[in-house]
Amino acid sequence: MNQVVWSIAGSDSGGGAGIQADIKAMQSFSVHCCTVITALTAQNSLGVEALNPISTEVIESQLQALVTDMPATVIKIGMLANVQQIQLISEHLKHYKNTWEVPPLVVYDPVAIASSGDLLTEEDTVSAIKECLLPWVDVVTPNTHETQLLTGVYLIGPSAVKEAAQKLQSYGAKSVIIKGGHWDYPSGYCIDYCLQDTHEYWLGNEKIQTPHSHGTGCSMASVIAACLAKRYPLKDAFILAKAYINQGLKAAVRYGEGIGPVAHTHFPVNLADYPQVIEAGSWLGDELDFDHPSNFTMAAGFAECQSKKLGLYAVVDSVDWLEKCLAEGVKTVQLRMKNTDDATLDEAIASAVMLGQKYDAQVYINDYWQLAIKHGAYGVHLGQEDLQTANLIEIKEAGLRLGVSTHGFYEMLRAHNYRPSYMAFGAIYPTTTKDMTGQIQGLEKLEKFVPLMADYPTVAIGGIDVSRAEQVANTGVGSVAVVRAITEAEDYPSAIAKLKQCVEGDSEA
Known part of the structure; x- marks a missing residue:
C-alpha cells in the first residue's frame, strides 16, 4: 500500500x-x-x-x-x-x-x-x-x-x-x-x-x-x-x-x-x-515524582539465557504436549495454561520443570511466576501488563530467566528498561490464539526490531507456520515461536523437523 x-x-x-x-x-x-x-x-x-x-x-x-x-x-x-x-x-x-x-x-x-x-x-x-x-x-x-x-x-x-x-x-x-x-x-x-x-x-x-x-x-x-x-x-x-x-x-x-x-x-x-x-x-x-503502584517492584538485569539463538520455540498448553516437543529435540518450550484450577496448575508446573531437567531443555512458565519460583523453573514469560503486577525482584533473586512480550517500538523500549533475558516480538502475522487487532507487526517491523535489540536473544511469535518460518528466520531473529504449527499438525514430529530445519538449519530434518 x-x-x-x-x-x-x-x-x-x-x-x-x-x-x-x-x-x-x-x-x-x-x-x-x-x-x-x-x-x-x-x-x-x-x-x-x-x-x-x-x-x-x-x-x-x-x-x-x-x-x-x-x-x-x-x-x-x-x-x-x-x-x-x-x-x-x-x-x-x-x-x-x-x-x-x-x-x-x-x-x-x-x-x-x-x-x-x-x-x-x-x-x-x-x-x-x-x-x-x-x-x-x-x-x-x-x-x-x-x-x-x-x-x-x-x-x-x-x-x-x-x-x-x-x-x-x-x-x-x-x-x-x-x-x-x-x-x-x-x-x-x-x-x-x-x-x-x-x-x-x-x-x-x-x-x-x-x-x-x-x-x-x-x-x-x-x-x-x-x-x-x-x-x-x-x-x-x-x-x-x-x-x-x-x-x-x-x-x-x-x-x-x-x-x-x-x-x-x-x-x-x-x-x-x-x-x-x-x-x-x-x-x-x-x-518527575511518578507515583509507584502499591504492588509494583522494579528490577532490571535478569539471568542470561544459555545462547542468543533460542532456535525453535514451542508454546504449548499442556504437559503432554510439552513432553512430546522435548522428546522430538525442541530445546526451548513454554507452558502456557489458561483457565486452570490452582491444584492442576501446581502439579503441571512441577512436572514441566522436571521434564525440562530430564531433557536438558529451557522450559519457561507463562504468567505464573510464583509457581515458577516455587518449583525452580528455568524461566518465566510475562506480558507487558504483568510487569507492573509481578514481583520482579523475587523473580530476579530466584535466578529465573525473564522473557517479555512486546508489540511495537514503544513496548520494546519499555521492556529494555528491565534488561530481560530475552525479548519476544509479535504478532508477526494474524493469529487465532489471541485477538491481536492493531498489533500485527509484519516482517518489515521485525527486520527493524532485531538489530535494535541485538544485545538480547530475540523471538518472533504470532501466526508463524512451516510455510512462513524460513522467511521469519531470515530477518536475523534468533528464535521462532510457534503454537498451532505443532499442536494442530497432522504429523507433529514431521512438522517439528521441518520447523527446526527452517529455524535452526537442522541437517537431520
Missing part, C-alpha cells in the same frame, strides 16, 4: 522547516508527501524577515487538485497564517471527516514561534485554532511555548504538563504530544509527553547540545504523520519521531550564520538515538 500524506504548511525559504522539512522527514519513512502551501516566508538561519500569506482561493485550488487524484491517509498541518486560513482548513477537515470512506487522521503542529523566537502567526489566530480547528484534530503537537500560548498553563512541572494536555483535549483534540525541547526539567534532560485518551506516555533523554535545531518541531510532527499513515500506533509514532529527531540533531551541520537545520537522515537504527521510556521506578520517573 502506497501511503499519501498531505502537508498543509508554510514554505521556508531557508530550507530548514515548514514544507521543506515535512517532505524530507516523510521521505525518510518511505511516505509520499503532497503539499498545500499556506504562506511564503522570507527567512534564513538568522530569522524570519517576512511572512506572505497565500490567498484562500489559491489554498482552495491546491486542496481541490489533491482531492480528485491523491486523497490523504493522514493530513499534517503546520503554519496557518491567519483566521481566514484556519476557518477554510477547518471546513475542509470537517467535510473530509464526514464524507470520505476512510476519514483521514489529522496531525496539527501549531507553528506559532520559530526557533529564532519570531512570532509566525497573527495574534487573533489563537481563539480560532481552539474553536474551529482543534475539534477536527487527532494529534496536536505543540512545543512548550505553543502549549502555554494555547492553554494559558505555564509548564513548571509534570502536573502542569498533564493539565495543559487535558485542556487541549477539552478543546477537541483527541491526543496531545507536548514537545519538551524548551522544557529543562530535570536539568540537562529533554522530556516529551503524550496523552492519548487517558493513556500517558513519557519519553526522556539527555539534551543533545547543538545550536542547529531549526525545523525540529515540523520534522517531528511529520514523522508522526508518516508513521500513522503506515498504521503504526501513536505510541510507536511518538517514540520513532523522537529517535529521528535525536539522530538528526547529532548529525546537524551549520548552513548560514545562525541556527542551522536538523539533519534528515533515515529510519532510526541506532539504539543510542532512542529515548528512554519513563515509568515509575526509573531514575527519571523519580525525578
